[in-house]
Amino acid sequence: MSLLEVRNVTLTFKGIAALMDVGFSVEKGQIVSLIGPNGAGKTSMLNCISGRYHPDSGEITLNGKNLLALPAHARMSTGMSRTFQNIALFKGMSVLDNLMVGRHSRITYGLLASLLYFGRARKEEDIHRRRVEEVIDFLGLSSYRHKVAGSLPYGVQKLVELGRALAAEPELILLDEPMAGMNLEETEEMARYILDINEEWKITVLLVEHDMGVVMDISDRVVVLDFGQLLAEGAPEEVQSNPDVIAAYLGGENASFLGI
């Protein structure tokens, strides 16, 4: 059984279809990329999975659990976390706190333990802090630990957001354009991190990205959307040579954009 299965998802906004009958699946341990021209419905798809949008029909399951029956905040505890296209950090909090918030759904003590602090809350905070420190080490954020997130450079904020998603220890991580607005070095660094997350941390990745070089290099599978419909699905090489995909991107003439 696939880790994530999306079946016949249709999403409309006041009669305009953002997604029409889209279905694909993500196998455990893979890096799957979701690509397509602007407005193809990539981010809408992620929002349907993470719970911000509610599809009109269709089915989305994670580990066999029906996600659409859960409200957005409850989906994290099924083993999923996400990042956003435009940085959505908690700007007034330190990097450390941002990452600790990432572990929110894994912290079990309640308000009463919070009030007293000593005892249960302190003990549990310690355990979560250890996990967060692992993420900080992994992403090399230790010098920013106590810095206010909103004051950091763009590239670092992108990393913090990745860290916040990682801190939740997900099985599946949804990355919405992690390389957007980054220079070549930062892009390369981010690609390394994504590969490491996948190989060392055994986290399945669903990636939305416009940088075709990266997508074709690191993906196990590529899913192509166009105007809300599934255009193609397969290994990077298959997708690259698919005439429909080339046509969707470039109007059928020049294929160099896809790296062929």
Place this chain on the structure above:
Amino acid sequence: MQGKCGLFFTTYAKECQVFHTDFQKSTVALFFLVLLAAPFFLSSYQVSLLNLINIAVIGAVSLNLLTGSCGQISLGHGAFIGVGAYATGICTLNGWPFLPALLFGGATTALVGMIFGIPSLRLKGIYLAIATLAAQLILVYIFMHWTSVTGGAIGMGLDPPVILGYSFDTDLKMFYLTLFFAVSAVLIVKNILRTKSGRAFVAIRDFHLSAESVGINLFRYKLQAFGVSSFLAGIAGGLWAHYTMYINPEQFEIGLSIQYLAMIIIGGLGSVIGSVFGAVFLTLLPEALGIVANLLSGFFPDISTYFLAMRDGIFGLILVFFLIFEPDGLARRWQLAKSYFKLHPFAH
């Protein structure tokens, strides 16, 4: 929190402590010793000011949790304090002991606060502020017109608090009671802010959409913020009612809500120590103005009458100055002063 030179932590728990160095701990201990001894050297009027400060600290720190940290602007805090005052008063009038009555007052206020907090799921910013303004007006209307329970415009006379047969009937005795509750309130809010719920509150304030996507139940945590904040407001109200021994609806008008908002703005939004500074500042402001008026009356004989009339104006002016020149409040000034003395005589 900035790391200090020469200060290293060996465990995560140590880093989470409120006070790190021996110097900090001993300064705080010294401050409390002075505070505990102070009433014996002050006049009864001065001690009464300290009492008002203690009660204001509870109110301010609770509003700061809701508005400063969770970002839910409340214009109804004065009325919530009133709910606590009336609920506690009604209980003690019916023969309840003071402490259970106070807790009941807090719980009632928490419930009322949560009910009026329900719109916060849909409303944000200024719209929520207007919704809480409605709470303010509705509650004062109830205080005024539910005469059989609240005494209406005539108000309600109360006795000083009695705990286990011990009556807190002087300013001096009352000081220790209010101080205990003020310190407890500050500690509770501080503890919330450094753990799960507090982080969730700040996350909701900073970016509610991504807060939801890290698994925070917005509705639950917003209501929790309203609940905790109102509970503490109710405690402040119950203490106030039994300290002043007389309450009427006029005390809990919109002016009180504005005053608490001013406290947290002047003190510093989202800062615990800032709430304390704000409470001290605004409680002592009229006294300071009075002293200035007295000093000037030698030169201008009529000044005190004018000063009295100008008080609200000066209050407004100070608030505007803070918003323009120090939007982060006294808490930031405090930080700057601390780091200045830490580095002195070096500039960096």
